[in-house]
Amino acid sequence: MTFNRRTFLSSLAATPVVSLVSPAAQAQTAASVALPPVLHSFSIGEARVTVLLDGHLPLPSQIFAAYDEEKAKVALAQGLHRMTPEGLNIPVNGYLVEIGEEKILVDAGTADLMGPSLGGLGRALAATGVKPAEIGTVLLTHMHPDHSGGLVAAGGKAAFPNAELVVSRTEWGFWHDDAIMASVPEESRGFFLMARGTVAPYADRLNLFDGEAAVAPGFTALPLPGHTPGHSGFMLDAGAEQLLFWGDVVHSVALQFAYPDWTIAYDTDPALTAETRRKMLDRAASDNLLLTGSHLDFPGLGRVLRQGEAYAYQPAPWQFGL
Numbered sequence: 001m002t003f004n005r006r007t008f009l010s011s012l013a014a015t016p017v018v019s020l021v022s023p024a025a026q027a028q029t030a031a032s033v034a035l036p037p038v039l040h041s042f043s044i045g046e047a048r049v050t051v052l053l054d055g056h057l058p059l060p061s062q063i064f065a066a067y068d069e070e071k072a073k074v075a076l077a078q079g080l081h082r083m084t085p086e087g088l089n090i091p092v093n094g095y096l097v098e099i100g101e102e103k104i105l106v107d108a109g110t111a112d113l114m115g116p117s118l119g120g121l122g123r124a125l126a127a128t129g130v131k132p133a134e135i136g137t138v139l140l141t142h143m144h145p146d147h148s149g150g151l152v153a154a155g156g157k158a159a160f161p162n163a164e165l166v167v168s169r170t171e172w173g174f175w176h177d178d179a180i181m182a183s184v185p186e187e188s189r190g191f192f193l194m195a196r197g198t199v200a201p202y203a204d205r206l207n208l209f210d211g212e213a214a215v216a217p218g219f220t221a222l223p224l225p226g227h228t229p230g231h232s233g234f235m236l237d238a239g240a241e242q243l244l245f246w247g248d249v250v251h252s253v254a255l256q257f258a259y260p261d262w263t264i265a266y267d268t269d270p271a272l273t274a275e276t277r278r279k280m281l282d283r284a285a286s287d288n289l290l291l292t293g294s295h296l297d298f299p300g301l302g303r304v305l306r307q308g309e310a311y312a313y314q315p316a317p318w319q320f321g322l
C-alpha cells in the first residue's frame, strides 16, 4: 500500500473538521425541515438502479489545495456551476440496485451526522417502496460520514438489519488502527470515532474484500486509493450493460475534470488521490465507460470525455421510461 502517514497527517491537520460535522449543525438537524424524497431510476442491463439523493454539501474554495480564483471562475462559468457564499454545493448520492431478487445498496448517506442539508437517503429509499430490512448487501466505497453515516439507525442499531456490509479490508483496518488515530490532531480523531461507530452494528456480518474481488451478484470491486487508503469503486456487470460506481474519484464536477490535480483537504494522500483520478479519468475516456459518482451532479450518470490535457464530464440527460 502506498499510503503515506505523513501526508495523511498534514492533510488532516489542515482539515476544517468543524465545518463538516459541528455540534451546531447536529443541533440544527432536529429542527430542520425534512428534504422531500429525491430519486431517479434507470435500467442497466438486467439491473434497476435508483439514485437516492441524501442532500448537498458545501465545498468551500479553501478546501482545494491548488485553488486558483481565475481558473475556477472560467471553469464554473463554462459548466454553469455557481459558487455560493458557503462554497460549491455538491450532491451526496447513494444507490439502490435491484438485480433479480437481490436488493443492494451502494453507500448509505449521512443520516443525521452532517447537518440539515443532508440526511434524505432514507426518505428516498422509502419512496421506492423497498424496506430497509429487504436490503441484503451494502457496498461501501469508503468510511467517510457522507457514505457510512446512514448505516446506523436511532439508538445505534443497524439501519439495514439483514444486510451484509461489504468494505475494503484496507479501509476497515485504517479506521480501526488505534496507533494512527492516536497520531492525528485531536480535532481529527472524531473522523475515526465516527467511522467506527457507523460500521459497528455490522461487525458480525462483514465481508472485507481485497483488491478486485467479486463482492455481490454482478459487482466487482475496483481499488481507487488516495482519497482514503481503501477507497474503492464497484463495477456492475448487468449482462448487456456495465456501470461503474466510482465513489469519490471526483468531488467537484465544476473543477476536477478540468483540473484533476486539485485535491481537497479530506484526501488522505493527496498525491495518490490525483494519480488515481488521472488514471481513472483516462481509463473511463478510453473505454467509454458509463459511470456514476457519489458527488457527480444529481442524478450523477454520465461518461468522461478527453479535453486536451484534461477531461470533461458528459452527463446523461434525464430520460423517461428506462
Ligand SMILES: [Zn+2]
Binding pocket: 144, 146, 147, 248, 294, 295
Ligand atoms: Zn464523499
